[in-house]
Amino acid sequence: MADTPTATAPNVSVEAPLWRALVGYRLLTTAYATGVFLYHHDTYGRPLVGVVYLAVLVCWTLATLRHVSSAERCTPVFLGCDFSLGVGGILLTPVADTTGAVNPSLPTIWVAGPVLALAIKHGWRWAAGASLVVGAANVLEEGGLTRDTVHNVLLVTVASIGIGYVVEVARASEHTLAEALKVEAATRERERLARDIHDNVLQVLAMVQRRGTEIGGGAAEIGRLAGEQEVALRSLVSTGPTAADAARDVAGSEYGSGAGAGGEVTRDLAELLAARAGTAVTFAGPGSPVAMPERAARMTDAAVAAALDNVRQHAGESASAWILLEDEPDAVLVTVRDDGPGVAAGRLAAAEREGRMGVSLSIVGRLHEVGGTAEVVSIPGQGTEVELRVPK
Template identity: 30%
Template sequence: MHLPVGRFVVALRCGGVAVAGLAAALNDDPGVSRGWQAAVFGVLAAWAAFFSLVALRRELTFPLVAGDALVVGAALALQDRLISREAVLDETTWGVMLAGTALFVVQTTMRPAAGVPLVVLIIAAYVAGAPAVTSFVRALIAEALVIGAVMALLRRGGRRADEAIRERDRDRLRAMVEAARRADERHQRVQLHDSVLAVLTMVGSGAVRTDTPGLRRAAARALDVLTDSAGPPPASGRDVDLMAALAELAATMAPDLEVDLDLDGEPPVELPEPVGLAIVGAAREALRNVRRHANVTRAAVRVHHRDGTVSVEITDRGAGFDMARVPGTRLGIRRSIVERMGLVGGAAEVTSRPSAGTKVALRWPDG
């Protein structure tokens, strides 16, 4: 909502100054000072430009809105030099327009605790500067009350909508956690069958000698699976410090693989537990693949964090492979990386070419 409200307020401020200036220029009453009009509207135009620039580049903060009320209030306090008494009595003054836009700016951007004093300031400045008191004062007060009531209703509805969205997100997160757990259980059973039980079967049947390199490699993979299964999960509901978790993961790869870990963006990178665990788990699988197949001793992990979006890239300059030739029975990339990220609303992409290295890109949220 900040962006559309900011644009509306900028249009209101610039349009109000422009229309008031045009109305003052078209009024040919000889009883006003053209010099004072030119000076005051020059200041108002400069302020409107500054106000617009700050409001669009940043947020509508209290100092900016209070500054707008003070600038407009100062102009209203000089009405006796800018508007004739006859024009005020005829209710053809542009001062009310200027005051009305200032009230809109305050009440659409500030909560009552901060906005009410500014509303009082604007109305008081109009009354103090007007050459005569007319029904316009009651109109300004009524406008302030109506806008305040409407904004109170909108803010109340907004809070309810925010709470409904938060509850929906909590339900979605709980569903993703449960789905991720079920997927991990399925994946664990598959890995136990493909690695641990296969190694035990080979040893028990005597199909291979126990000191062969192939059996040692298979046993190492089976040990990785058992190590993952043995560790208890972190306490549910806590955020995960992604950089700390990845640093711990990098340490487990030593001494066979040296991992360069780097953050590009906004620290700290704290993620909901299911998301953090999914990214770390996918990164673990990617680094294991580097250690097993890339024939290199170094890999890089780059974390990019901007505006709530996190991406992690695991790259190596190793042997690489042809994705089209990966057998369907190899589940590491598909389940441990791609499916794992998808279950928490993220995405994963693996790119590789023979002799050109491999890059695994993890992104959350997807889109």
């Protein structure tokens, strides 16, 4: 029964491409570390140490690809083991390369993979700490600071901190967007409910108050209570939601279920508006059907009904109204005109400030929901004209 589509946060996280890239990085660097070892295997003093380590590295990498496919699967236990394997390979290098003839460590650039995983999972602070540990391991393996060691450590540190910072900013942006969409959804649902309340409940309460005052006696007390409830209800529907209200309203409302009409189903607006014609209402439109998306047609028809209700309420039962439907090339134009006394300048804005949301919600709000516009032109003594324009 909802009139508006659900506003939801995007389901695809900015982190997903980073995790996919990390999977590819681990595979490529594993192949690279294996290739470097095979190329220099005759140079190692204890090549068997390198063979055992790289066999473990290859098996570990292939067996844990699933763990680096998402943040949920990249558990702290896995990160600890992964990082330990990389740092352990660096410290094990002097045992395999007893002469120090081979420059790269056994895991080579594979060791940056665990650091990047920490950056994506926990942010730049963890990445910075892990980079410093890797750097200290490289210094111990080399026996001191060298130009290559400094370059490698800086490269890993800058890359991991940069990625970690970008991920943190992206997460904050996604959270802000989700909260904003919740507020927007709750606001639009509150406006929809306010329109329905205005079209039905508030008008009934106003009529009870008016008739009770006219009758007098016990009915006057009922009218007074109805008037108090009308004021309280107008205040409620004209109050915007807070962020906390938004989350609660969206979670419990029918609007949050995503129900709504799609653009594939069409409705003849001329047929809907023609049904509004009567003794005091004249309809004029094209001879052919005016097909519109069903939701847009229903919202436009409801806005016209609200305009006619305003004519009856403010211009009186004897006032006449005319509905003109025009099917233009780029839009559908509906004009509702009456011969009532008109509205004084500034009265509509004052009514909205007082909580009387008939025009702003029941007419302008409905057209805004379907991407249209509504304009009210009134000259005291010359009637009121409401122009509704819905783009195709």
